[in-house]
Amino acid sequence: MANEILSYLNMCQREGLSLQRGMNFRAGGDYSIILMSRRANAPYRDRIEDDGATLVYEGHDEPARAGQADPKFMDQPRASFRGTLTENGRFEEAVRRYKANQSPPARVRVYEKIRDGIWSYNGLFHLVDSWVESDGRRNVFKFKLVAAVDDSLEDDKGTDDLDNSRVIPSSVKLEVWKRDGGRCVQCGATNNLHFDHIIPYARGGTSLRADNIQLLCARQTSQAE
Numbered sequence: 001m002a003n004e005i006l007s008y009l010n011m012c013q014r015e016g017l018s019l020q021r022g023m024n025f026r027a028g029g030d031y032s033i034i035l036m037s038r039r040a041n042a043p044y045r046d047r048i049e050d051d052g053a054t055l056v057y058e059g060h061d062e063p064a065r066a067g068q069a070d071p072k073f074m075d076q077p078r079a080s081f082r083g084t085l086t087e088n089g090r091f092e093e094a095v096r097r098y099k100a101n102q103s104p105p106a107r108v109r110v111y112e113k114i115r116d117g118i119w120s121y122n123g124l125f126h127l128v129d130s131w132v133e134s135d136g137r138r139n140v141f142k143f144k145l146v147a148a149v150d151d152s153l154e155d156d157k158g159t160d161d162l163d164n165s166r167v168i169p170s171s172v173k174l175e176v177w178k179r180d181g182g183r184c185v186q187c188g189a190t191n192n193l194h195f196d197h198i199i200p201y202a203r204g205g206t207s208l209r210a211d212n213i214q215l216l217c218a219r220q221t222s223q224a225e
């Protein structure tokens with residue numbers, strides 16, 4: 001379920017993978033997985049736009065290698081030194097096929113690090129565009145993803161699709177997490193939590209302010225719903 005809060009272990013168990021990298025093309029078989037972070041010390045510049053319906057995700061550097069220049073000062077590579085596509089190249093190729101009407105948009109599950117050990121599932125997105133731009137010192141990839149209804153998770157059925165297709169800004173998530181003490185506001189549970197819209201998005205409730213978001217466990221749903 002989108003806006004669900006997970007530990008790193010929960011996230012890896014759900015995906016059946018040890019998620020070590022930020023970009024994981026088709027790691028889930030028919031979908032890809034990306035890990036994002038908008039924390040101040042995050043290594044990449046990921047953005048949320050259009051009131052939470054669009055993500056702009058930065059491509060990734062090659063791992064640092066002894067005897068080579070700092071990857072942060074090198075253009076992000078499309079292919080490795082062996083000539084195989086990097087994750088940047090694989091995501092870019094998926095965009096090319098989509099734009100050429102050769103395949104539907106790639107499906108991407110997005111997880112966001114809120115703080116150490118605390119992750120949030122931002123939902124399923126479609127990969128629709130990519131480009132290369134300068135970050136001021138070198139060229140980086142950018143990938144545009146738009147929110148999609150997640151039909152792959154059983155427990156998404158019957159939930160409010162509009163709420164779940166709006167990413168709550170990272171600063172709001174962190175504020176709510178701290179305010180509610182990492183516990184369900186109704187029963188105090190510390191597991192199976194999610195960020196809940198008090199007034200649903202469809203009824204004019206906002207994702208942009210902490211006073212409309214609360215922590216709830218899976219046993220409770222918002223009284224407004």
Ligand SMILES: [Zn+2]
Pocket residue numbers: 184185186187188189216217218219220
């Ligand atoms: Zn509860």
